[in-house]
Amino acid sequence: xxxxxxxxxLLSVFKGAPVELKCNYSYSGSPELFWYVQYSRQRLQLLxxxxxxxxxxxxxxxxxxxxxxxxxxxxxxxxxxxxxxxxALSEETSYDKVIFGPGTSLSVIx
Amino acid sequence: EPxxxxxxxxxxxxxxxxxxxxxxxxxxxxxxxxxxxxxxxKVEFLVSxxxxxxxxxxxxxxxxxxxxxxxxxxxxxxxxxxxxxxxxxxxxASIGxxxxxxxxxxxxxRLTVL
Numbered sequence: 001x002x003x004x005x006x007x008x009x010l011l012s013v014f015k016g017a018p019v020e021l022k023c024n025y026s027y028s029g030s031p032e033l034f035w036y037v038q039y040s041r042q043r044l045q046l047l048x049x050x051x052x053x054x055x056x057x058x059x060x061x062x063x064x065x066x067x068x069x070x071x072x073x074x075x076x077x078x079x080x081x082x083x084x085x086x087x088a089l090s091e092e093t094s095y096d097k098v099i100f101g102p103g104t105s106l107s108v109i110x
Numbered sequence: 111e112p113x114x115x116x117x118x119x120x121x122x123x124x125x126x127x128x129x130x131x132x133x134x135x136x137x138x139x140x141x142x143x144x145x146x147x148x149x150x151x152k153v154e155f156l157v158s159x160x161x162x163x164x165x166x167x168x169x170x171x172x173x174x175x176x177x178x179x180x181x182x183x184x185x186x187x188x189x190x191x192x193x194x195x196x197x198x199x200x201x202x203a204s205i206g207x208x209x210x211x212x213x214x215x216x217x218x219x220r221l222t223v224l
Contacts, residue, residue, distance in 0.1 A: 034212075043114075044153070044201065044215040086153065097143065097155040097166060098203075098213055 002027040004087050004101035012107045013077050021072040021104050023061075023087030031089040033063055033070040034098070038084040047072075047085070057081070077108045112136045114216035116202050122222045123192055131187045131219045133202030142185045143203040143213065144177065146170070153201065159185065192223045 003026045013019050025031065033050040048056045050063040050070060061072045070087060087101040115134045123129050135142050144156040157167040159177055176188045185204075189196055202216040 036215075043217040046212045049212065097158055097168075098145075098153075099155065100145075100153040102152040 002031070002089065002091065002099050004089055004099055006085075006087055006101040006104050008104045009102070010105050010107070012109055014109050015079055016076050019072075019074045019077045019081070019106065019108075021085050021087075021106065023070045023072065023101060025068050025070065025087070025089050027068075027089060027091065029091060031091055033061070034088045034090070035059070035061055035070075035072050036086040036088055036100070038086070040083070044086070077106075079108050079110055082106055082108045114202055114204055114214050116200075116216040116219050118219060119217065120220045120222070122224065125194055125223055126191050129189050129192055129221065131189075131200050131202075131221070133185045133187070133204075133216055134183050135185055135202065135204030136206065136214055137183070139204035139206040139214075141165075141205045142177075142179070143205075144187045145201045145203065145215075146198040147201065147218075148195075148198040156187070156200075189221075192221075194223050197221055197223045 035047040037047045086103045142159040147153045158165045199218045203213040
């Protein structure tokens, strides 16, 4: 069965430090991988998806099919990055249901 | 930028009562979804809806749940007889046809069953 894991429930880093939020997935096909972010009291927002290869708000994520990972990285954390981050996958197309990981709460310490 | 909206933002109900959660998807979108998030747990898929019928549903979406698109704009989730364990945040999402390829989420409705 398809599954997304995020090993860290909570992650605290100092402002200016590098951030890496880990994500691993299990799915036998060719999924689409996403990172969603939820800032305090706001809705879930798409941060980035693997096929677009964009860098949003300084975040990047590389899909490693060999390790089935899609870790989210940012070289220098900002206070406004504090939020809940969900790694997610969609089975074959964007129209399929999204399967979410449990989320990592990132706290950036000033 | 167009947004998915949901009403109410918070619903409190007694166990055994029926509730209807409402969503207005983005106007030109064709696919609609409901997800839920029990406090402290992950976001879980409930159901997807396309062309006026359910396209997929999860194990959670049992006979107590139903969805409807009663008109051209609303998409509703009905829970027939609520249980305590239905207390959760319910998110609606939609995605369009050609040219749009990500699911847009609503702000959620917090359902509290007493």
